[in-house]
Amino acid sequence: MIEVQGLTKQYGDVLAVDDLSFTVQPGIITGFLGPNGAGKSTTMRMILGLDTPTRGQALINGKPYQQIEKPLHQVGALLNANARHPNRSAYQHLRWIAQSNGIPKSRVDEVLSLVGLSEVAKKKAGGFSLGMGQRLGLAAAMLGDPDILMLDEPVNGLDPEGIRWVRQLLRHLAEEGRTVLVSSHLLSEMALTADHLVVIGRGKLIADTSTRNFIQDHSQSTVVVRTCHHWEFLGALEEEGIPAWESTDEEGRATIEIPDQTTDLIGGLAYSVEIMLEELSLKQASLEDAFMEITGDAVQYQAEVK
Numbered sequence: 168m169i170e171v172q173g174l175t176k177q178y179g180d181v182l183a184v185d186d187l188s189f190t191v192q193p194g195i196i197t198g199f200l201g202p203n204g205a206g207k208s209t210t211m212r213m214i215l216g217l218d219t220p221t222r223g224q225a226l227i228n229g230k231p232y233q234q235i236e237k238p239l240h241q242v243g244a245l246l247n248a249n250a251r252h253p254n255r256s257a258y259q260h261l262r263w264i265a266q267s268n269g270i271p272k273s274r275v276d277e278v279l280s281l282v283g284l285s286e287v288a289k290k291k292a293g294g295f296s297l298g299m300g301q302r303l304g305l306a307a308a309m310l311g312d313p314d315i316l317m318l319d320e321p322v323n324g325l326d327p328e329g330i331r332w333v334r335q336l337l338r339h340l341a342e343e344g345r346t347v348l349v350s351s352h353l354l355s356e357m358a359l360t361a362d363h364l365v366v367i368g369r370g371k372l373i374a375d376t377s378t379r380n381f382i383q384d385h386s387q388s389t390v391v392v393r394t395c396h397h398w399e400f401l402g403a404l405e406e407e408g409i410p411a412w413e414s415t416d417e418e419g420r421a422t423i424e425i426p427d428q429t430t431d432l433i434g435g436l437a438y439s440v441e442i443m444l445e446e447l448s449l450k451q452a453s454l455e456d457a458f459m460e461i462t463g464d465a466v467q468y469q470a471e472v473k
């Protein structure tokens with residue numbers, strides 16, 4: 168389990184992380200979501216003891232990272248997939264990490280096979296593609312067979328097959344009962360990967376909820392109706408106490424928009440009041456739009472500081 172309590176990081180004038188508190192539970196995939204510059208990497212670095220908090224603390228299984236004995240056996244992290252020596256082979260890279268942490272050679276072969284790099288294990292890592300680099304980073308994170316995995320944007324730059332592979336691997340690791348925290352700036356990706364979401368914007372906590380609830384709360388659907396009996400139908404809606412507003416479609420025709428209703432109900436109402444509809448459709452707000460809206464301040468902020 169990871170516990171973040173009042174975590175704050177100030178870099179000069181920039182408040183990168185602002186009084187952040189959340190818990191990451193084992194057995195599920197937790198998505199750490201926020202636009203670029205929201206403070207995800209800084210938070211992860213503080214959890215891993217690579218950056219000192221200005222205030223607050225982060226605990227891993229009840230202890231600050233620095234107090235953990237054999238940390239690689241408890242926490243595996245992928246922060247920067249390019250952190251490898253270009254002239255070392257994948258095998259040498261992992262062997263070096265394993266050796267300095269008392270991990271047997273046999274485990275190197277195991278993780279290479281786990282990430283599908285066995286066949287290129289002897290090749291220089293400098294020539295690896297982005298996807299192979301991510302796989303090598305994941306192999307390094309799993310070397311100590313840790314209970315906790317923290318991965319910063321692990322699917323960045325991967326092709327669809329690579330993304331699916333990472334998703335399946337994370338699912339497998341969570342099903343084994345591990346704590347999995349994975350960051351991303353893409354809600355669409357996290358909606359498919361994570362069970363739970365911790366959403367931040369401008370260093371602040373915006374949401375800490377199940378992915379299902381987050382999607383339900385932020386994906387609004389609106390029924391759109393077009394009818395020659397425009398005013399009559401608006402009156403019928405009012406009589407039923409159903410809120411609606413007037414709008415126009417792309418061709419400039421008058422429409423009625425009815426939020427949070429189903430086409431079944433609105434179609435049924437039209438039938439019951441004997442009004443013919445020329446159009447009855449459902450407009451779904453994109454989840455990504457909702458995400459941009461709630462984290463919008465953070466994007467604005469980014470534009471200002473650059």
Ligand SMILES: Nc1ncnc2c1ncn2[C@@H]1O[C@H](COP(=O)(O)OP(=O)(O)OP(=O)(O)O)[C@@H](O)[C@H]1O
Nearest residue numbers: 178181183201202203204205206207208209210352
């Ligand atoms: N070492 C540093 N010195 C000064 N400012 C920093 C430093 N590291 C991060 N920042 C600033 O802190 C804020 C948060 O950055 P951070 O990298 O944690 O965000 P992020 O959510 O991980 O973004 P990204 O998805 O782009 O990696 C940004 O405004 C960034 O410019």
